[in-house]
Amino acid sequence: MAVFCNSDELHHVMDMLWRRIKDDPGMSGKLVEAKLIVQFRYRDPEGTLTIDCSDGNEMKIIVGPTRLKPVIEMSMKADIAHEFWLGKVNVPMAIISGKIVSRGPTPKALALLPVIRPAYTLYPQVLQDAGKKSA
Amino acid sequence: MLPFTFYSPTKIVFGEDTAYGVGDILKELGGSRPFVVSDANLVAAGVLRAVLESLKEAGLGDPVIFDQVPPDSDLDCVRSASALARQHGCDCIVAVGGGSVIDTGKAANISLVLDGDIRDFEGMHAVPRALAPLVVLPTTAGTGSEVSAVAMVKNKDEHTKLAFGSYYLFPSVAVLDPKLLMSLPPKLTAATGMDALTHAIECFCATTTNPASDALCLESMRMIFQDLCRATMHGDDLDARSSTLIASTMAGIAFTNGGVGIVHALAHTVGARYDTHHGVTNAIFLPYGMIFNMAACAHRFAFAFRSLCAALRAAPEPVGHWFAGASQHDSQAAEQLIEAVRQLHRACRLPTRLRDIGVPALSQDEISELAVVASTDSAIMFNVREASVEDLEYILKGAW
Numbered sequence: 001m002a003v004f005c006n007s008d009e010l011h012h013v014m015d016m017l018w019r020r021i022k023d024d025p026g027m028s029g030k031l032v033e034a035k036l037i038v039q040f041r042y043r044d045p046e047g048t049l050t051i052d053c054s055d056g057n058e059m060k061i062i063v064g065p066t067r068l069k070p071v072i073e074m075s076m077k078a079d080i081a082h083e084f085w086l087g088k089v090n091v092p093m094a095i096i097s098g099k100i101v102s103r104g105p106t107p108k109a110l111a112l113l114p115v116i117r118p119a120y121t122l123y124p125q126v127l128q129d130a131g132k133k134s135a
Numbered sequence: 136m137l138p139f140t141f142y143s144p145t146k147i148v149f150g151e152d153t154a155y156g157v158g159d160i161l162k163e164l165g166g167s168r169p170f171v172v173s174d175a176n177l178v179a180a181g182v183l184r185a186v187l188e189s190l191k192e193a194g195l196g197d198p199v200i201f202d203q204v205p206p207d208s209d210l211d212c213v214r215s216a217s218a219l220a221r222q223h224g225c226d227c228i229v230a231v232g233g234g235s236v237i238d239t240g241k242a243a244n245i246s247l248v249l250d251g252d253i254r255d256f257e258g259m260h261a262v263p264r265a266l267a268p269l270v271v272l273p274t275t276a277g278t279g280s281e282v283s284a285v286a287m288v289k290n291k292d293e294h295t296k297l298a299f300g301s302y303y304l305f306p307s308v309a310v311l312d313p314k315l316l317m318s319l320p321p322k323l324t325a326a327t328g329m330d331a332l333t334h335a336i337e338c339f340c341a342t343t344t345n346p347a348s349d350a351l352c353l354e355s356m357r358m359i360f361q362d363l364c365r366a367t368m369h370g371d372d373l374d375a376r377s378s379t380l381i382a383s384t385m386a387g388i389a390f391t392n393g394g395v396g397i398v399h400a401l402a403h404t405v406g407a408r409y410d411t412h413h414g415v416t417n418a419i420f421l422p423y424g425m426i427f428n429m430a431a432c433a434h435r436f437a438f439a440f441r442s443l444c445a446a447l448r449a450a451p452e453p454v455g456h457w458f459a460g461a462s463q464h465d466s467q468a469a470e471q472l473i474e475a476v477r478q479l480h481r482a483c484r485l486p487t488r489l490r491d492i493g494v495p496a497l498s499q500d501e502i503s504e505l506a507v508v509a510s511t512d513s514a515i516m517f518n519v520r521e522a523s524v525e526d527l528e529y530i531l532k533g534a535w
Contacts, residue, residue, distance in 0.1 A: 072258075090137075092394060092516045093343050095259045097140045098302070103261040106298065111511035 002044050003082045009130070010047040010078050011063045014040070017085065017126045018051060018061045021119050028059050030115045038109060039070035042078040072104035085123040139345035142302065143388045145282045149311040149381060151373065154185035154272055157229060158193025160308050164268035166227025169198040170220040170247075172240040173231045178202045180318050182274055183231055190229075199223040201243075207410065208235040208242075209289040210297070213253050217246030227268040230306075231315070233327070234278030234287075234413070237271045241286035241304045244269055253288070254297070262301035271306040274315045276366070276379040277327025277414050279334055279387020281309035287403075294407050298513055311384060313376040321367045324379075325483035326414030328363040331383035332356065332476070333398050333417040334390045336425065339439055340432040341394035341517040348393035351385040356439060357446045358382035360475065361454055364482045394517025397509075398424035401530060404509040411492045418485050419492070423530045425473045429466070431520035436469035437461070443475070453482060489535045497535065502528050 004010040032053045039050045052060040094100040201216045230240030244266040271281045286299045339352040366375035402416040447458040457475040462468045506527035
């Protein structure tokens with residue numbers, strides 16, 4: 001059974017998580033410095049989240065479809081995203097096996113993994129605040 | 136044990152004169168209008184003769200030949216190749232050459248079959264469907280590209296390497312004909328062989344390795360240590376050529392399923408910036424990368440060295456001497472493996488310092504910049520030990 005009941009719930013949780021990342025200067029500062037537009041595309045349920053740091057000043061979080069052209073696009077099942085934020089995904093293995101599909105200069109996104117690692121500890125609280133029972 | 140996926144769909148055909156069978160192989164794959172990718176030196180040296188004869192005998196007409204692949208293929212080359220293939224209505228590709236040629240064949244195949252610019256498909260698993268049949272004939276024994284799902288293409292403007300990874304990039308068939316390597320000069324034989332050894336050693340210790348890759352790595356290491364010197368010094372020794380060619384392919388299958396590591400990350404970075412040869416650059420970084428990784432995988436190096444001792448202690452000199460006996464202590468046995476790598480490197484008469492291959496003296500800022508780039512290279516994510524920018528700077532300084 002999928003972790004997220006529907007797209008609204010998925011969007012709600014991911015939006016809440018990224019807003020907390022944005023509120024953390026340690027993480028958001030380095031993400032903004034990278035000046036990337038990264039788009040996450042989810043399936044089961046469907047969802048799209050775009051993180052736009054292209055102006056080098058501010059992190060913009062766009063939930064749902066957008067006309068912005070991402071530099072990097074990462075596609076995966078929503079369940080994989082959930083496991084990722086719990087720190088349970090071996091990212092290299094997930095990429096090799098195709099569980100995560102990346103389009104664009106993947107290394108630039110991978111370089112940001114250590115930056116967002118502190119968010120693993122935020123995610124269980126986000127789930128709880130969003131009314132999800134299991135972490 | 137960690138879960139893993141092992142996938143290697145490329146059919147391998149090995150043997151002397153197997154290049155004469157390419158025409159039949161293509162017909163079996165449904166090809167009717169072949170596009171042959173190679174480089175001008177190989178064409179001039181007559182290395183394509185067997186392939187072209189075979190295509191003619193199989194009734195595949197006059198193939199379209201693109202022989203303008205440079206040593207380090209780039210986006211312009213790929214775009215030119217695919218435009219030519221499209222212009223002539225080609226429906227299958229034969230790549231005859233080293234890693235650069237084979238990677239060009241793979242990347243050109245993307246543009247041949249799919250709409251859009253080649254850059255639209257940069258990334259991992261970004262190619263959405265099957266491509267045209269691709270038959271590859273390696274003329275070096277090192278890159279493993281003949282059995283890998285990846286094509287690396289240089290972006291000259293940005294001094295970076297773009298990675299295209301997809302299961303659809305696996306060649307349909309790899310034809311390993313050792314006779315195609317007979318004209319490979321000693322330096323390139325040694326350099327590409329050290330590239331293969333780097334694949335085997337890095338994969339054996341990568342975070343994503345698996346038992347199937349491990350077995351391939353160990354046998355690949357054995358064959359390279361045993362025969363690389365001979366293939367380098369005696370290029371007409373078909374047994375040595377065969378051994379290193381098969382070893383390279385085995386290491387290629389291994390790292391495709393198990394990853395590489397810090398040595399490749401550094402070699403990609405330095406190669407993209409200073410146009411150094413990938414194999415030589417790997418060879419230079421290999422002992423440094425192994426020393427760095429010792430803290431995380433001395434037991435793995437020790438295991439490999441003990442296995443190699445069992446297999447090679449009776450090998451002719453100098454190889455038998457390098458593997459005369461292994462220490463009982465893991466750290467010492469691991470150091471023995473690193474020393475054996477150094478001995479092979481020296482025996483093959485390859486440069487041992489970056490300064491010897493055209494890398495200028497670097498300022499601290501330049502070293503830092505290179506280290507930052509290497510820290511974001513996709514190869515480094517498989518490395519057994521996490522490397523900071525400072526760690527990479529230290530290795531760069533040491534290797535210079």
